[in-house]
Amino acid sequence: METGISNQNKTRELISKSISGDTDAFRMLVKEYNGYAHAIAYKTLFNHDDARDVVQESFIRIWKHLRNFNPEIKFTTWLYKIVINLCYDRIKSRNRSKLIFNEPGDEYENISAADSIEKSIIDNDQVRMILSFANELPPKQKIVFMMRDIQNCNVEETSELLGMSLSSVKTNLFNARKTIAARISKIESRRINNEM
Amino acid sequence: MKCNSAIKYIYLQKELKLSEKQQKQLEDHIAACDKCSMEFSKAGNYFSTITNLKFDESPIEDELVANHVTSRIHALRKSFLEQMIETAEQFLIKPAVRFAIAASILFICLSYAAEEYRALNKINLLENKFSAISNKIIEAGPDLPINTRDIKNFISGDKQYLKLPGSWVIMKETSLIKKIEELSNQPGAELLINNQNDLRLLLNHPEVKKIIEKDDELKKIFNRIILEGAVTHEN
Structure with missing residues (x-):
């Protein structure tokens, strides 16, 4: 990770070597930033396999467009943008598949919301619970929620990275929060009833 | 509120x-x-709830991901031909290049069109001339020993000479030259020349020129013909 100037210089050096076709240098770059990219992808998709696929696809995309990399911006910013956009594409395609073919999605989507919620009450697995709620949101609301509330991006960054207007980000975030809050509230009341 | x-x-x-x-x-x-x-x-x-969420630590699979990415990059490496095609595509995408190509194609098309137009004009002109001549001949009357079919045959090469009203005969240039060469080997033979074109060909023929050069009498006669403007001499 870029913790200092020396790391930035190392990254720049690896990028310039990769541009000239040095695959070993690019391999080092991948190893250097894989953890960072995986964390973003996982916190958006909540599935390690999907996150790994997105990370690989992101690095392939970076390799293809390395020549277009603007050295004035941080490499992590560029990587973040690519990973998030690929995650968003994946969320949208999952949503389409669900709508058209009624296909099951990832490991969590295979579980019905009710099952998942029951399990989360028992396990007190809040991540699982929030994920099952998030999976039921429309793609725009889901990605905005993931970026703002799970990854702590501010609204301006979210708007820029997703290419949405600020007002659209806020509206989607409001709807997502309100929906999830209502679901949490229901779960809480059920939990209280169960305890009684 | x-x-x-x-x-x-x-x-x-x-x-x-x-x-x-x-x-x-x-x-x-x-x-x-x-x-x-x-x-x-x-x-x-x-x-x-959101603030207190605790996420699983992501399993770090740097080596695995790096292997996958590297093998895909190797697969992506293009052949020389593919690289050339890509370079050409990138070159062709440039607006200036595209404009130049379009302008060249337009120029070539216009040149062809102009050439075609000139050729069509020539054909029209020839057709008009031919039709004027044939009309004139047809208008000359049914007793004439010539018709439009004879003219067509003469032009297409089937007939070696074309008889015109009176004693006028037009011979094909090749057949006339052949005739002159035949006659040049036969002393005392006569060749009837009865049109200006054939006379010009005759005077310009090397064999005839030799004969004329040797004979002063002939020289005078032909010089007179040339001076009177009956024919043009190609010397």
Whole structure:
């Protein structure tokens, strides 16, 4: 990770070597930033396999467009943008598949919301619970929620990275929060009833 | 403050950056409105849940991912031909290049069109001339020993000479030259020349020139013909 100037210089050096076709240098770059990219992808998709696929696809995309990399911006910013956009594409395609073919999605989507919620009450697995709620949101609301509330991006960054207007980000975030809050509230009341 | 605005402020408190006055209005509204108070409590629960979420540590698979990525990059490496095609495509994408290609194609097309137009004009001109001649001949009357079919045959090469009204005969240039060469080997043979074109060919023929050069009498006669402008001499 870029913790200092020396790391930035190392990254720049690896990028310039990769541009000239040095695959070993690019391999080092991948190893250097894989953890960072995986964390973003996982916190958006909540599935390690999907996150790994997105990370690989992101690095392939970076390799293809390395020549277009603007050295004035941080490499992590560029990587973040690519990973998030690929995650968003994946969320949208999952949503389409669900709508058209009624296909099951990832490991969590295979579980019905009710099952998942029951399990989360028992396990007190809040991540699982929030994920099952998030999976039921429309793609725009889901990605905005993931970026703002799970990854702590501010609204301006979210708007820029997703290419949405600020007002659209806020509206989607409001709807997502309100929906999830209502679901949490229901779960809480059920939990209280169960305890009684 | 209305409930709709209050709920919006509750959920987007940080994002909307409320002023102190708005904050006070919101607090007052929540205190006075049961519905919004309930929503405020839901939102509080939401934010505390989200803040306390603990995520699994991502399994670090640097080596695995790096292997996958590297093998895909190797597969992506293009052949020389593919690289050439890509370079050509990138070159062709440039607006200036595309404009130059389009202009060249347009220029070539226009040149062909102009050539075609000139050729068509020539054909029209020839057709008009031919039709004028044939009309004249047809108009000359049915007793003439010539018709349009003879003219066509003469032009197409089937006939070696064309008889015209009176004693005029037009011979094909090749057949006339052949005739001159035949006669040049036969002393005392005669060749009837009865049109200006054939006379010009005769005078320009090397064999005839030799004969004329040797014979002073002939020389005088032909010089007179040339001086009188009956024919043009190609010397």
